[in-house]
Amino acid sequence: MSMDSARRIALFGGTFDPIHEGHLEIAQRAKDALALDEVRFLPCHTSPHKLGVLSAPPEDRLEMVRLAIADLPWAVADDHDLTCPQPAYSFLTAEEMARRYPGSRLFWLMGADQWRALPRWKEPERLAKAVEFIVFARDGRPEAHLGWRMHFVPGTHPASATALRGMIAGGKAPLWLPPAVADYIARKGLYKP
Template sequence: MRIGIFGGSFDPVHEGHIHLAGLARRAASLDEVWFLPCRISPHKAASPPTAGETRVRWLEIATADLPWARIENYELQREGASYSYKTMQALAEMHPGHEWFWIMGGDQWTALPTWKHPEIIAGLASFIVLARNGSIVPERPGYRLQTVTGEHPASATEIRRALAAGETGIPFLDPRIGA
């Protein structure tokens, strides 16, 4: 099976996440996309996300009608920071025989050299990079890369701001999420 791993805080998950996961799935002919909510991002340790159980519930709502979507809570079951290389190693070991794809945005592709052991991920998975229209995604020697162009106007920062302000009817957010 061809499986895409789409990690993130999903705090909250919004239509942009679902749209981009669908783009990646279609472009790479993935059988499934596994949404992987992180416990604590090493790059965002100063601002911990909403409780993992809540984010999983939000993902269940957002993906309920998507037969190709699965929620993988491996990182939520581990203590401490979520390191992608450890997760990719564990998933490949727990689910052998699959072809793996790590889905990420262009901003994360740019930041990849700051990740802990990205070469381990590269040895186990191809990368699908979601590039904003007009963005150039540079190749990296030794990394299998597929660039998917597309974007969505949703902004997680703006959605979090609106939720904190008590707003309702927030664009790109299912009304059952964040309530």
């Protein structure tokens, strides 16, 4: 299978705590810009960068992803990072996806802040061998990392999971949530102190 005809799959890892319209817009823009066949949303078990944050349990975050993408035929909620041995390092996830989808062209979708931090991730060279990176950035094209394949997708969205959790904890109506996700959060009483 040539690179041009290979199935194009983006891996979109994150806490999705909660998933919001900004995540969906990023995925849609990446899909359109790179003619992706599929975007796999991979909620992580716990983020090493967000310890001590009021958080929804992993199974609720996965369900919120499922609800948010229910009407997007190109989007998949993937529980790999929740069910594999922990910690679920990105390079191991990418290598597993390469085994699951042989012949596919794999991409890793991330924000500019993650792109800048990538050299400090666990085994970034192994991740870079398995995927091409799609970097969503507000402030222009991010600086390249030598030898790593990167595609830039410009854009902005005001949504912030941190702000959403604060709104919910404070009893305010949250912005930027798909209706099914907002209903789920209310029904389950998530993010209440």
